[in-house]
Amino acid sequence: MSSFLPPADRIWWNVPVGKQEIIWAGIALVWCLIMFFMMPYWHVYGKQNLSTEAYQTNAEKYGESVEAFVAEYQTGVEEQSGMPIVTPPAGSDIYMLGRLWQWYPILNLEKGETYRLHLGSMDWNHGFSLQPVNINLQVVPGYEMVINVTPDQAGEFTVVCNEYCGIGHHTMLGKIYVKEN
Amino acid sequence: MSEENNLPKPERIPFFQRMLDNPFLLLFIGVAMPTVFYTLWGVMEVATLPIAK
Amino acid sequence: MARFRVCPDSGFYFDRSAESLMKVNAVAGVVFLLIAGLLALGVILTRWQEVHLLPADLFYQVLTAHGINALIFWVIFFEMAVLYFASSTLLRSRLAAPGWAWAGFALMIIGAVMNNVAVLQGNSSVMMTSYVPMQAAPHFYLGLILFAVGALIGCFVFLGTLVLAKDDKTYDGSIPLVTFGALTACIIAIFTIASGAIILFPTFLWSIGYINHIDAEMYRIIWWALGHSSQQINVAAHVSIWYLITGILFGARPMSEKVSRFAFLLYIFFLQLASAHHILVDPGVSSEWKIFNTSYAMYLAVLASMIHGLTVPGAMEVAQRSKGYTKGLFEWLRKAPWGNPVFSGFFFALIIFGFIGGITGVVMGTEQINLIIHNTIYVPAHFHATVAVGTTLTFMALTYLLIPVLFRRALFLPWMAKLQPYVFSLGMTIMILFLLGAGTLGVSRRHWDMDFTGAALSFEYPGTAYMMMAVGGIGGVLGVLGGAMFLIVTVGSLLFGKKLEPSAGLFQGFCGIPLADSVYNVEQPPRLERAEPIEHDHSGGFEAPGTFVLALALLVCFVVYYAINWDYLSSVWPIG
Numbered sequence: 001m002s003s004f005l006p007p008a009d010r011i012w013w014n015v016p017v018g019k020q021e022i023i024w025a026g027i028a029l030v031w032c033l034i035m036f037f038m039m040p041y042w043h044v045y046g047k048q049n050l051s052t053e054a055y056q057t058n059a060e061k062y063g064e065s066v067e068a069f070v071a072e073y074q075t076g077v078e079e080q081s082g083m084p085i086v087t088p089p090a091g092s093d094i095y096m097l098g099r100l101w102q103w104y105p106i107l108n109l110e111k112g113e114t115y116r117l118h119l120g121s122m123d124w125n126h127g128f129s130l131q132p133v134n135i136n137l138q139v140v141p142g143y144e145m146v147i148n149v150t151p152d153q154a155g156e157f158t159v160v161c162n163e164y165c166g167i168g169h170h171t172m173l174g175k176i177y178v179k180e181n
Numbered sequence: 182m183s184e185e186n187n188l189p190k191p192e193r194i195p196f197f198q199r200m201l202d203n204p205f206l207l208l209f210i211g212v213a214m215p216t217v218f219y220t221l222w223g224v225m226e227v228a229t230l231p232i233a234k
Numbered sequence: 235m236a237r238f239r240v241c242p243d244s245g246f247y248f249d250r251s252a253e254s255l256m257k258v259n260a261v262a263g264v265v266f267l268l269i270a271g272l273l274a275l276g277v278i279l280t281r282w283q284e285v286h287l288l289p290a291d292l293f294y295q296v297l298t299a300h301g302i303n304a305l306i307f308w309v310i311f312f313e314m315a316v317l318y319f320a321s322s323t324l325l326r327s328r329l330a331a332p333g334w335a336w337a338g339f340a341l342m343i344i345g346a347v348m349n350n351v352a353v354l355q356g357n358s359s360v361m362m363t364s365y366v367p368m369q370a371a372p373h374f375y376l377g378l379i380l381f382a383v384g385a386l387i388g389c390f391v392f393l394g395t396l397v398l399a400k401d402d403k404t405y406d407g408s409i410p411l412v413t414f415g416a417l418t419a420c421i422i423a424i425f426t427i428a429s430g431a432i433i434l435f436p437t438f439l440w441s442i443g444y445i446n447h448i449d450a451e452m453y454r455i456i457w458w459a460l461g462h463s464s465q466q467i468n469v470a471a472h473v474s475i476w477y478l479i480t481g482i483l484f485g486a487r488p489m490s491e492k493v494s495r496f497a498f499l500l501y502i503f504f505l506q507l508a509s510a511h512h513i514l515v516d517p518g519v520s521s522e523w524k525i526f527n528t529s530y531a532m533y534l535a536v537l538a539s540m541i542h543g544l545t546v547p548g549a550m551e552v553a554q555r556s557k558g559y560t561k562g563l564f565e566w567l568r569k570a571p572w573g574n575p576v577f578s579g580f581f582f583a584l585i586i587f588g589f590i591g592g593i594t595g596v597v598m599g600t601e602q603i604n605l606i607i608h609n610t611i612y613v614p615a616h617f618h619a620t621v622a623v624g625t626t627l628t629f630m631a632l633t634y635l636l637i638p639v640l641f642r643r644a645l646f647l648p649w650m651a652k653l654q655p656y657v658f659s660l661g662m663t664i665m666i667l668f669l670l671g672a673g674t675l676g677v678s679r680r681h682w683d684m685d686f687t688g689a690a691l692s693f694e695y696p697g698t699a700y701m702m703m704a705v706g707g708i709g710g711v712l713g714v715l716g717g718a719m720f721l722i723v724t725v726g727s728l729l730f731g732k733k734l735e736p737s738a739g740l741f742q743g744f745c746g747i748p749l750a751d752s753v754y755n756v757e758q759p760p761r762l763e764r765a766e767p768i769e770h771d772h773s774g775g776f777e778a779p780g781t782f783v784l785a786l787a788l789l790v791c792f793v794v795y796y797a798i799n800w801d802y803l804s805s806v807w808p809i810g
Binding site: 036 | 290291294324361365367368405406407408409410411412413449450451454477478480481482486487488489490491492493513514515516517518519520521525529532533534536537540541544545548549596600601602604605606607608609610674675676678679680681682683684686687688689690691692693695696762763764765766767768775776777778782785789792793796800803804806807808809810
C-alpha cells in the first residue's frame, strides 16, 4: 500500500533495483532505439519518404500556377464533372489544388515516371487521401507542398478529402489516371 | 562519534532524488522541453520557409 | 476549527473544501461524459453506413460536441478531482487557496457551457481542432479559453497544496508515488493549457474581427501542443491511478520507487513532444524535427510506458504472491477479484491501453508510416483505445471506489456495476479493432458519407470496409450501453444509494485504522508516516514472473505489428 504513502526509505534513490526491472528496461530501451533508427534508415533505404520541400504562398498565387499548368497541358474534359483532364509530360512539375469541394484538375500520368506534385489549398485545410493506394497528406492553406511521386500501378485512382472542410466535405473527390507506358 | 555519523546524513540525498522532490524544477523542465523542441523549433521552421516563385 | 473528516473505510483524511471540490468536479465530469456518450451514439450510428442516422450538418455538429465534451471537458474535470485528491487527501493537508479553486471551477463550468452552447447554436461545427481559417462563433473560443484558465487555476492550487503540505510537515519523506504521478499530470497540464491560451486567444480576437489573419500551419503546430498534450495529461493521471488502485485493492507497493518515479520523469521530459504526431504529413517542417519530436526523443516516453507496463501489474503480482497465490505463473491473476468493477475496470483499461492504444500509437506516430494512416479512421480507433478505454475506464473504476469513500453511499445496482467494465470493454474493443481495420483500408475520419452521395466524381470503398464499419458500429453501440450502465450506477448511487454508516467494511487493505464518524471532527490529521520498511531482497530471481511473461507478450505483439506496417508502407507508391 505504499504507492500512496511516502516511500519507506528516506533515501529511496539508493535502494537497489530488482533484476527483473533492469532486464525489462534494457529490453525496452533496445526496442526503442531500434524503432528510432528505423526512421533514418528508411530515409536512406526506403522508397516512401515525404519530401519537406514547401513554400509560403497564397490562394491567388497558387491558383495562377495551377491555371497556367492546366492551360498548358489540358487534353480533355471529364464528362460527369466538367473537370479538365491534364496530361503533363513525363517527369514534369504537376499541380493539384483543393478547394470547396473539389480536387482540381484531373491528372493523367504515366506509370513508372516520377513527377513533382505541387499541392495547395485555396481556402481551408483539406486532406489529400489517395485511394486505394492509401497515401494521406495534409493540405494547408497558405502553403505549397512539393512531393516527388512515382505511380507504380496503372489504373484509376481517387483523391478523397479526409480533412473536414464543411458541409460538402463528403463530395470532394479528385482523380488521377495512370496508364501503362 | 555517533553524532558525527548521524548529522551529515540528511545532506546526502542523491542529486536525482532531490530533483524528483522539487516540483518547481520539474515544472520548469516539463514546460521548457516541449516549448523549445516542439513549439519554437517547429514555428521557426515554418516561419523561415521560402516564398513561392 | 476542525476541517477534516476521516473516512472510516479507507482511512483517508478529507479536508472539507477539498472534498467538496472533488465532489463537484467529479460530478461535473460525469455530466459531460453523459453528454459525450449520448452524442457518441449519433456519431457511431451515422458512420455505420447501413444505418446512416443523421444528416450531414447535424452529424458534424454532433461530432464536434462529442469530441470536445469527451476529450476535454469530461477528462479535465475528473482530473481536477484527481489532483485535489492526490494533493490534499493523500498528503493529509488542507487545500491551498480554496477560494481560487472554486473560482477556477466556476470558470471551467462557464467555459464548458458556453462552448457547448456555441456548438448547439449551429455555427460552430468546426470539430474539436477548429483549424483556421474555418471560423467558429467567438464564444466557441471564449468558452475554451475560460475553461483553460479555470483548469490552470486548479493546477496551481495543486502545486500550492504541495507547498503547504511540505511547510506544514503533514508527511514524512518524499511525496507518495501516486502524488508524484499526479504532479506529472499537472506539469503536462500547465504546458497544455498555456499552449491552448497562446493559440486560442488570438483566434478569438480573429473571430471578432480584431485580427485579420491567423497562419493555418502555425495554428496547427501550436494547437496540437494543446490537443495532443491534453491526452498526455490523461496518460500520467491514469497511470498514477493504476498505482493507487493496486495499492488500495492489493496493498501493493511499487516494485521500486526509483524506477517508477524515473519513468514519470521521462514523461515530464519527453511525453509532450508527441504533439508532432499530427504534423508528420504537413508542409514545411523538416524530417529532423519530425523524427526527434514524434519519437519523444528516441522513444524515451515509450520506454517509460513500457516500464509502467511492467511495474503496475508487477506490484500487484508481488502483493498477491505474498498472500499465497503462488501457483504457476498466473494464479495471482486468476484469483484476482474479477467481480469487483474497480479491479476489472482497472485491469481492462491497462490491457487495452497497452496492447491496442500504445502499440497503434507508436506505429502511426512513426514518421513514414503516418503516410498510410494520417486522418483515416484508424486515428480515432487509436485514441478510443487510449482515452475512451485507457483513461475513461480507469476513471470509471476509480469512481466505483470513490462513491463509498467520498460520497458515503453504497453502489446502486451492484450487479450492474459488476458487469459494466466487461460490457464497456468488449464493445469498445470490437469497435476499435474494426475501425483500425477500416482505417487501414483508407476510410476517412470526420466524414459523413463513405458513399460520397452527390459528388461529381465517384469512388467506392471495398466491401470489406463497409463490413468493418458495420461491425465497428455494433461494437460502438455496445460500448455506449456500457457507458450508460456506468452512468446508471453512479447517478443511481448518488440519488438512491444506501447511506453508509460510519463503517461498511468495504476495504480489506486498511487494518488497524480506527473507525470514526463521517463528520469534520479532526483539526489536524496525524502526520503521514513513511510506508513500513521491507527487506530489499533481489537475490532470489524474478519477483513477478507472470508479469514478465505478459510484458514479453506485449513486446512480441509490438514487434510483429510494427514490422507488418513497414511492410504495408513499402507496398505503396514511392514518394519522396
